[in-house]
Amino acid sequence: MEYDEFDGPDGVPVRMPTSDDYRTCAECGADCYPDPSISVDGQGARMAFVCPEHGVQSIVDPFEDQR
Numbered sequence: 685m686e687y688d689e690f691d692g693p694d695g696v697p698v699r700m701p702t703s704d705d706y707r708t709c710a711e712c713g714a715d716c717y718p719d720p721s722i723s724v725d726g727q728g729a730r731m732a733f734v735c736p737e738h739g740v741q742s743i744v745d746p747f748e749d750q751r
């Protein structure tokens with residue numbers, strides 16, 4: 685996955701995927717909303733995108749290759 689990188693509030697680089705696919709529902713095409721309360725493994729760096737009707741569509745992990 686490709687990422688855009690930009691400076692976050694504390695000088696920490698923030699990266700988001702360059703494609704919008706991660707936030708579009710595969711079933712209805714709606715914009716999914718980010719749900720930070722969903723944490724896959726307790727690391728907290730991942731962000732789930734949720735369709736109001738179809739549930740979680742994707743999990744974005746901006747720090748995937750830094751582990």
Ligand SMILES: [Zn+2]
Pocket residue numbers: 709710711712713714735736737738739
């Ligand atoms: Zn949907």
